[in-house]
Amino acid sequence: MDAVSQHCRPCYRGGWHGMNPIRYQEDVKEFLKQVCSHIRAKEVHHEVQMELEGHLQDIIEEKLDRGIALNTAIKEAITQMGAPELIGAQFHKVHRPRTDWKLLGLLSFFILFGLVAVFTAQASLVQRLGFSSIGLKQVIYVCVGGLLMLGIRLFNYQKLASYSWALYIGTLILLVYSITTGYRLNGMDGYLQLGRFVVNVVSISPYLFLLSLAGIWTDKPTNQLTESWIKSIARSLWLNFGILLIPCVIFLKAHSLTDFILFFLGSASMLLTLKKSRSILITHVTLIFGSAFFFLLTSHHRSNSFDRWMAFLKPKEDTQGFNYVLTQSKEAITSASWWGHGYGTPLPTLPELHSNMMFAYLIYCFGWVAGILIFLMVILFIFHSLQISGKIRDTYGKALLSGILTLFVIQFIWPMLMSFGWAPLGAFSLPFISYNGTLVIFQFAAIGLILSVYRRKDLLGIQTKRQN
Template sequence: MGIDRNNKLEEYINKVCLLIKNKDVHSDIKLELTDHLESIKEEAMNSKLSEDEAIDKAIAHMGDAEVVGKQLNKAHRAKLDLKTLIPVLSISLFGLLIMYFIQTNSVVAEARNLKVFQQSLVYYLIGTVLMLGLYIFDYRELLKYSKHIYIGTIIIIISTILFGVRINGISYLNIGFAKINFTEISPFFLVIAFAGIFESWSWRTSFKFVLGIVIMFIPLMLISTSSLSTAFICIVLCLTIMITSKAKLKHIIISIAAVTIVPYLYIMIEPYRSKRLFTFLNPYSDPQGSGWLYIQLRKTLSSAGFLGNGFNLNPKTIPEVHTDFIFTYIVYSFGWLAAIITIIFIAFFIIRMMNTAKSTRYSYGKLLVIGFTAAFTTQFILSITTNLGFSPLFGITMPFMSFGGSHIITDMMSVGLILSIYRRKNLGPVLPEESLA
């Protein structure tokens, strides 16, 4: 008889859940309904009712399963965060439009042969599909793979350094049909790995602190051998993760002191390039002409009006304008007004990510969003300040806008995970199946 009685409660709960389309909330709702029904049942039994009568009273008190199910379905409907999606799509479409003008006006040498517009269109379509797929995917399932993602990222970075194809001094991962700048997109994977590893990390013990620093320092050291800009992004990312996962102030200060070895490592590996880092302060000071590009940037930006000069930028003015200097092209061609609007959309996107992090209940989801926020913010700032001549030429792309398949796709995938987190912002960790029975 006990089994039949339990089945009666389970049958009611299952009928309710069948009407709730958002399956992500089923586990929480089952637990909540079970708790309410058991509480009412116990109260009824304490008032001398039989167990069968108590169960019937509990179900009657909760209400008709169909009515309750429809109400809960309306309350827990999966939401697409348009306040995140709209600025991302706006920036991306503008980037695609820029690729069209760059190609049709031959702003970059061999732009027509490269077909930067057609390739970008393919990258954006693939990225959009993956973004929507990750929005549907339950991000919480990634937690158990955090260590695997970390180890895999380290292995791929090492393989890229040792066996990659060198193009313009940068090591690319050669996978046969494509060459991927894995170093550039490694922060995406490190965010996922670090969020899972440090989600419940205790920085208070000396062993855990040292181990945490080692875990963060290994990829940082490897990345710094290939890209100082990506290393800087990773430094900001690591410090942000430490602060969010409640590391002590003294630990953060020690970590900051420890990462100062990165620029020294870069100087040892690239002595000539490191000397040129501060040429932007006085571009005319180097007789060898290392400040030429800074001078070109200043001339190009100073000639741009509020509404721009059109799309006739000379290909010899600034090299690689479709990748590292896309913001300069925006200012020159579309004017400072378009540049300001672009920055506003970027700021709105960053603020929205911060709001999503604040409203996310699960600490793992919170760490993920904060990690992506740190990575995107640092990349945007570095890209814009470099284009304006306010910082060294790091050689960094603008998220969602610059030409390049690997970074466009991973940028869109990052947004997909952020949308997935927003969709499930009120949910805690995934519960074991046996606890849902």
Template sequence: MESKSGLEQYLDNVCGEVKAKKMHAEIHSELSSHLEDLMIEQESLGASQAEAEVLAIAQMGDPKAVGKDLHHIHKPRTPWGLLGALLLFSAIGLLGMSSLEASFMNNPRVPSSFLPKQFSFMLIGIALMAACYFINFRRLQKLSWLLYIFSIAGIIASLKWGLYANGSRTYFLAFGGIVINLVSYSPYIVLVALAGIFSKFKADGKLGTKRNLLPELFILLGPAAAYIIAGPIPVLLLYLVCSLILYTWLSGAWLRSTLIGGFFLAAGLRYAWNNQQMRDRILGAINYNINPESSGFVYKTLNEVIASAGWSGHGFGAEFERLSYAYSDMLPAYLIYCFGWGGGLVLLGVVLWFMFKLFFSVHAVKDDYGKSVIIALSLILAMGLFYGLLVLSGKMILTYLPFPFMSYGGHVIIEYAALGLLMGIYRRKDLTPAEHESRTIRGAL
């Protein structure tokens, strides 16, 4: 057996300090190239090949020190900012539920069971978040078509076999008696599937080409058709906005996306204007004085509730009977009613911090598929947060889109899981080969 050269032994010693084994080949290649440059430089100064090798290795430095520096670069990264924002959201949500529980103590007609159930939802969500955090996200790309088909099949199945609740037959009874809405939760799965499918098209040079137009339109509009049949307009709008932004970012086909979005916008406006109930809701949001006792009543009341809070609010456990659904859609409004405009600014700060960290994670990940999944999940979470804040203005049309991580319901389970997957992708960003610039290696020397 031939003994290894000094250069090979040096490279093995460096890689021995780096626990991310998938990075060894890239590190080996980068360092070999750098060592060769140093040897050529020494040989040009008159050193022999053997002397140039020794001098190049000496110039590179102690292999263990170099290896430890590279291990520090290529180690799991915990997104503490996102995790911290999640903890704050959860704490604020539980505080709101606790306040509601306290307010219900004086009203025996109202069941006070929101807090324990919400806590159960959060525990299940945390378990799923941990599982998604440690999963190898690249394996999901192979399951993209399965996830896509499963999502659409779940929407159709819910219409035939789902439980009828809250005016919709889209619910299923899950473990522990928890009722889940497959249609409302499906955009998370569909968008992850689209990220995988379109990333593969892009890698094959097909995405955005005229040749691939029909397959791409079919893939994009398939879930939209299912949502139209199922009936939840908010979920349809959420899917269309997020999917078109994701598709445009991956393909660069902004004109195609604009035409699709424009078509749905025109059709939606026509439908809304021809529907008396929906037209009244739109007019009520624009100016609640048009119909202050009917379609504008809830918007008028919301404005009055926010205005009455002042900077200090009405205190913990304040009774809140003027608006329905204080535990879900109106939870941010209830928090401001209890803790004032100062509490609202705290909530706004947490939301902005969370969105900033989402934006940062998108730019930090280099893997195309991983970046696509992060964009998909970030879009749907950001849309929910953005809508929840706009509701507080009293000018946003009210519909069922729960405030992520905080408002009551099983939706927090999939939101925790989605954030777990997002954080897991960020965690692995330096553990697998990517297009690192040479300065990444040199910066460790």
């Protein structure tokens, strides 16, 4: 063995995790450069280089043990690895960014059907009110939201994790500000006027809170071993319950049971995904329902909220009062038959037909066939959502996905059940189909985050394997 090999052998024995001498060899650098040139996802270049260096290290050490000179061993090892363009193509196939075309297909259906639905509702409202511009507004919101979704899709969602606490506190401040200084609309607080547009801050808050909770609950503190058990219990109570209680109280204070339910079920889904202990889940349910029950008993708005939900249990009573909307919805669906009454047919007896009761109005106009079609597409969305969740390995991405998808599933299912009188009347409306104002822009942004998580599901393969 020559002097160079004898001198370099101890360096190689030290392993390739530190200052690896082979990475500074020109042949090795050129080989790695050629391989990475065929991998479009630059995020995995570093991990790919480390992976290949490890294989080269093993081959070179084996050749050095056989007495082959270092330079010769390096050249033979590179040759043995294979053609760099083939290796790069294989890595690119495994770790290339993915596009969830099925989700985009379902979203396209909801958008197209939604535009038809909103213009249909506009035609009905024009006959009733004489003027309505919800169709044009919906087109603007869809265009803005669609562009935002495509931009967020290309964004690395993991960068949001470090801003979780800032997002949580900022959302609290914005929510309190909107309730105290904004105005009330349709019995709900928290509306802010931004130029010509009105933003319902309360309705977008569940999305922002769940986005922050995904990062907070998946963060692993470094000082757990050194802190006392008292501090450990206090920190656990705050992280698992305290940060939930504050938003819940604010939602109830804003008289928005809808967003309270969305936040409760979204956070519960996230806890299940993160496999929290049974005691945490039980306390979560007890805490949330306890705060809601206390509010309903003590608030001066108790009678309206409580009585409206209790009326759902007696659908045949008070059909001209609290059960009026549900009664009119069921009558509209019953009278529709298979093909409905036609585009833009007026339905003055059904309030909020462009938003909360859009599903019933679509059936009234286009028949039971339209209702069945929407139902089937929603079922496909739910099953596809479950498939997506099973493919994500990143804990933060999985938590984020579970919370957002839960919000969409509830907002799809509840209005459909509500239209048949199978769920209490609430301010739930079909995403992308009903007219939701500026909220649809944030719903597009949420879909963009889902696409971002899915896009990077294979870019994190090496990192996840090494962490495990």
